[in-house]
Amino acid sequence: MGRPRNPVDHSKPARGELAAFLRELQKRAGLDNAQLAERADLHPDRVRRTLNGQTVPTDSRVVQKIIDACASASASARGTRFAVRGALLWTNARMEAKGLKPGRKPEVELIGSYAALVAGMEQLRMSVGNPSTRTLEEWAGPGMLPHTSLDRVLAHQKLPSRQQVTAFVRAVGLDDGEVERWGTAWVRADADAKLEAVRREDELLLGIRQARSADALGGLVSAGTAPLRRPSFLDIAVWDRRRRERLRRGILIEDGGGRDALAS
DSSP states (O other), rough: OOOOOOOOSSSSSHHHHHHHHHHHHHHHOOHHHHHHHHHOOOHHHHHHHHHHOOOOOHHHHHHHHHHHHHHHHOOOSSSHHHHHHHHHHHHHHHHHHHTTTOOOOOOOOGSSSSSHHHHHHHHHHHHOOOOOOOOOHHOOOOOTHHHHHHHHHHHHSSOOHHHHHHHHHTTTTTHHHHHHHHHHHHHHHHHHHHHHHHHHHHHHHHHHHHOOSSOOOOHHHHHTOOSEEEEEEHHHHHHHHHHHHHHHHHHEOOOSOEEEOOOO
């Protein structure tokens, strides 16, 4: 008689729920781990870790193979509802592993930056079974969402365009209302990026203003932190004009401590 099986690890609830579901199918099929691994054409260690709740397969096809192997061994395990249930549990477990909230789509109204936008896109992708970027390209239609560009977006190597975001949202099956909401989220993220650029520019402006006196400039030069060329009075006049215009438009405010800040 074989060793007693370890109990399912429920330290990660979604992962444990997936393992318990697969164990139940295995029990109905009357298969041990070695038999299941052989029928599913999977390594025994992979099957054991999945059924113990120790790991979540990165590929949903592993779960599908286990379900199919159990179905082929027992009529009671047949039916597409088991495949659908398994896909949902796997999706939740993968989202849990990535630190996302299982079983819920992102709250698009809270997205206000490109980082949050891309994280939301990844969460949407997980909610439909983590399809490959090539599959998403096919779902979106010819020329709408090239997988090479999408790979770079999801890897945070490239900022998404509004067209890419809306094509992505349509590809995962959301309706026109949701597409519009995600388009609005892109507008917020783009505005946030532009304001951050303004913030950086204005930090340089403050540095120039503080370096107006010859003594201050001399200190910067001696410290090795001066700009490559000494700011001219024309430079300062240009930056001052830009600053006054931003204050007038309400983009900047004076915080009372001698520094400028972006208006909220």
